[in-house]
Each structure stands twice: as structure tokens, then as C-alpha cells.
Amino acid sequence: MNHAQLATYPAFARRHKVHISWNHITLYVGFLLLTLVFIMPVVWLVLTSLKLNSEYGTYPTMLFPAVPQWTNYPQALIDRPFFKLAWDTTQIAVPSAILTVLSSSLAGFAFARMNAPGKSVLFVLVLSMLLVPRMVTTIPDFMLFAKLRLTNTYWPWILWGISGSSFNIFLFRQFFSAVPKDLEDAAEVDGCNRLRIFWQIFLPVSGPVVATALIFHFQWVWGDWFTPNILLSSDNTTLSVGLGTLYLDPKGNTLYTLYMAALVGYLLPMLIIFLIGQKYIVQGIVTTGLKG
């Protein structure tokens, strides 16, 4: 391997001296402008959350608050039941994420590693459920849950969790298909049954996929407005629905800046989870071969 080839390898390319030209400068200016566009909504949200309510929507628009109102945050998060709603949301999101990943990985493992009559029909069913619009099943599901008196409980999320998701079954099936056969054979010789092979070999090697699926499902429940809005009443609902009615003064006017502070509190946990899990997520996307 000569030096020119070495330089194209990522580990070496970093040490390779970057030649600075006008092209590079325009490129960086472009990237920086884009950065500004991408982060602006969040920056603006934070700036607004630090204003007085009387500074909201004045003309001309104030970029910065005259005095940053840090007390907006305790007022929005502690004086009102923000954390109660956050805890309720967590109680829905965490079990449902764990259940859906467990159920989907079990099914994905079966589709990737076992043979049985009916397998291909079932797999076609898994894939075709990706094409069914959410509303087509959700309205009858809602009617069903209402009949069973399961509205206003967290059971619907548990039941949806147990039944897994087509997308995750597909991801796990793709990932498990690529695991070398030797690993399984060795375990089988040692007398392991399939559940142990799955639990002790396949699930551990799919760490990044599990983490990715867990995080994405948690994020989905955390950000979902439609489902809790139709299934839960206002006293046990999730943050995504509850926040909309929490920040009103006695006359019914919205306390905008407190609401914005609460929104920052709503977005922040997700940002932290993603910053921690970023490495796994990228790995998870690469290794599942999302390219189909």
C-alpha cells in the first residue's frame, strides 16, 4: 500500500493536510448558514422562553429579553404539574418501547433463523402492514378499546407494544439474517434451546439495533399527540397533549413565555437521550442495512 492509497483511508485522511482553497471557504460558509437555519427555531424558542409575557409579540420584535427571565423555568416546570405529566408520559413510553422491541426482535429472529410452513405468507403480512394507513386500524381499535373500557388507561399502549411493529420486525429480521451460522450451531451443540440462543447470543450482538429501536419508539410516544388525545382524558394524559392547556392565566389567555419554557423542558430529555445514544443510533442504522 503506497502513501496515496493510505491517505484515502479515513484514519489517515484526518492527518492528511487539508488544502484550503476558495472552494473550501464557500463550502464552509454554506454549511455555517445552513447550521443557522437548522438551529434557529430552537434558539428562538429558548430566547422567547426567557422573555416577559409582555415582551411576547411586541412591535418591533425584540430579539433578546430586556432582562432574561430565568424564573420562567421554575414557574413553568415546578409550579404547574409538568413533572406529573412527564412521569405519566414515561410510564406509557418506557413499557411500550421495551415490549415492542422484545416482541419485534422475537418475531424478527423467527423470520430470520427458522423455517416453518406459513412463514413466507406471514412475512408478506408483516410487510404489507407497513402500507396500511394508521387511521384505518386506529379508529376501529379506538372503538374496540372504548367497548372494553380500556380508554383512559395505559393498556392500549401495552397491547400495541406486545404486538410489536412491522418496521421493527423487518429491521431485526434483516440484522439477524446477517449473523454467522456458526454462532448458532456452537450453541446448539452445547444443548441450548432457541430461547436461550436468542436471549444470550442474538440479542446481545444486536445491541445497537435494540438501542436504536428503543430510542425511536420512546421518541415516537413522547412526540405523539393523536393517540393520547383520543384515548386519554385531560387528567392522565401525556405531555404532548397536556402542555397545550397548562399555561393559561385565570382569564384564559395563554402565558406564551411560560409555555415556551415548558416546551424547552419537553424537548430537552429527547435531546439528551439522543446525544448519549448517538453513537449507537448511527451504528444501528448502518448495521441493519436499511437499504432494503
Add this chain to the structure above:
Amino acid sequence: MQDITRMVRETWHRGKLGTRTRREIRDFYMFTSPWIIGFMLLSLIPLIIGLLTSFTNYDGLNISNIKWLALRNYQRAFESSDLYTSLKNTFVYTLLVVPVGNLFALILANMLNRAMIGRSLFRAIYYLPSILPLAGAIQAWGLMFNMNAGAVNAFLSLFVPGTAINWINEHFVLMLVMFSWWQLGGAMVIYLAGLQGVPEELREAATMDGANSVQVFFSVVLPLLTPVIFFQLVLGIIGSLQILDSAILLYGRTGLSGTTSMPGDLYMYMVYVYSQVFDFQRYGYGVALSWIFFVIVLVLTIILLVTSRYWVYYEVSQEGGTVK
């Protein structure tokens, strides 16, 4: 279907199954049973209940008052102008979101795939908006474009003093389109993963043959990416056509129940369905609307699948022949 019947016949006619095979079949159905049971109870039976409901005047309360309307709900749906308005809005939205958004994402991924200082920082920043929980992200977006308190009008006022564009009311679909462009980081990361799967030798070989970087992209990289693009297009179209939460939340709603206050000419298709079912309790009619939509999605997907033969490049055929 054929191979199943053949498999069943072969295994059963052989008289006895080996214990190994029998155990494998048992294990297969044990492992897939949570999904199978869930699929039956929460997808298959609801699909049938829904289809039956769509032929009735069910209002969500009184089973006793239920009346069989045959196809009248469907007939009424096609006579309602809201159906066409909402379909038009939804198609305009999807057309701007999916092809254009994917093009942006692909360009961005390609630019961030080269070796450069700060690459991972830029990647992370462009990715961040797409991971924000939807219900909060759309509120942040709405605040940016708020008529009085938004940064966009404040910025435009620097050039044209007194700019007070009511973005959300006057350019509603565009706001939703741009919101989805803001979140294109998710697609970008998937394209980046795809780009990393393009063998370096292929690029090098093409460069040695005298291809410039544009030619390398169009004749080496792009063909290898077509499976990823196809996957993104199918899921993107299905997802975008179903836009609901962000439309309702961006426009705002009235009362604790979350009744949609949107005028009919701003309806997205799913908002129309939502308001019929949950604001007006027209379950039968709403489910009929959702089935019309289902058929539209199916037709579009079949068109995509059929045309994919001509432009999607598969290097190796998938094992088992089950994945299309």
C-alpha cells in the same frame, strides 16, 4: 402461496416429521405468537370491523340505532368538496416533501461524506431537528413563523420595515412542507449509511478511467444507492400522505377536547378524517374516508413497485425471495 401449500403437503405426506423439524415449527410459532395474536386482535379484526362500519351510520355511541347504508357513505364522500380539497392539499404536500426533501437529503449526505474538518459536528446539527418529538418541534416551528412574535418576520422587517406576514394562515401547506424539510436529517443519516456502503475500489476504478466527480456520482454512486432511495420514497410517501398531528397542532385548536378549528380549504386528508370521526362522531363516514385513502395508498405503492424494476439496481438478489 404456492410454495406454502407445497411445503405443507410435502411435510405432512412424508408421514412423520423429524422431532427437530417439529420443534422448529413449534418454536417458530411460539416466537411469532405475540405478533400473530396482536395482528389478529389489533389489525385484522379491526380492519374487518372498520370495513363493516364504513357501510353504516355508526356514531360511536348507539349500536341500537345503527343502520345499513350500503355504499352511501362512499357516494357521499365522493360528492363532498372537502374530499377533493384535502386530497389536493395532501398531494401537493407529499410532492414537495418526498422528492424535493429526499433530493436535499441526498445532496447534504453527499457533501458531508467527504473528509473535512467539523464534519461530524455539521452532521449532528443537521440531524438534531429530526429527533425532536413532533408535538414540540411543530410548536417551535410555529413560533418561528408567528406573525407578531416570530423570528422570520423580524428578520424580514430589517429589509422591509413592518413586515407582518401571516405565514401560518396564508401559506399553511408551505409551512408544513418546510417543517418537514427542517427534519430531513433522518433521511440524510440513512443516505450517509448508504454512501458508506459504496465500495471505495469502485470509485477509484472509475476515477482512474478518467471520470470526474460528477460522473462518478451519477454512474457509480447513484445506481448503488437506488435501493435506499426506493425504500425512502415508499415509506416517505406513505408517511407524508398521512400527515395529521403537525397540521392540527400548527393551525391550533379550540377547547380542551382538541377540536380542530381549521377551515376546510386547509384540510389535509387525515385532518378531514379526524374531524369527521372525533369532532362530529361520524364514525361510519370517517372510516369510509380512511378506506378510500387506503386504496389510494395501495395503488400508488403498486405503481412504485412496478416501476422500480426499471430504475432500482439490485446487486445481489435477496435470499428466500420474500423481500421485494
